[in-house]
Amino acid sequence: MAQAEPSRRPSCYGGRETRDFGWLLIGYGVATLRYVVGLFLIPIGALFVALGSVLSLLDALLCWR
Numbered sequence: 200m201a202q203a204e205p206s207r208r209p210s211c212y213g214g215r216e217t218r219d220f221g222w223l224l225i226g227y228g229v230a231t232l233r234y235v236v237g238l239f240l241i242p243i244g245a246l247f248v249a250l251g252s253v254l255s256l257l258d259a260l261l262c263w264r
Contacts, residue, residue, distance in 0.1 A: 213254050213258060214251045214252065214253070214254030214255030214256070214257065214258045215251065215255060215258075216251070217247055217250055217251030217254055218247070218248050218250075218251025218252055218254075218255060219251070220247055220251070221244045221245065221246070221247030221248035221249075221250070221251055222244065222248060223244070224240050224241075224243055224244030224247060225240070225241055225244035225245065225248070226244075227240050227244075228240030228241035228243075228244055229241065
């Protein structure tokens with residue numbers, strides 16, 4: 200017998216998690232700024248924040264229904 204497949208909803212929280220990870224990287228970058236590692240972590244974190252913001256916008260549009 201075939202079982203009914205549960206309805207699949209797309210993940211609506213991927214943007215938030217990505218943005219939070221970006222802010223985490225920025226925080227680590229600021230904390231390690233005097234060791235020069237922060238100079239690399241801050242721009243990467245800003246990239247993740249921007250990417251997460253775009254994903255959040257897409258999630259809002261696609262999961263609005």
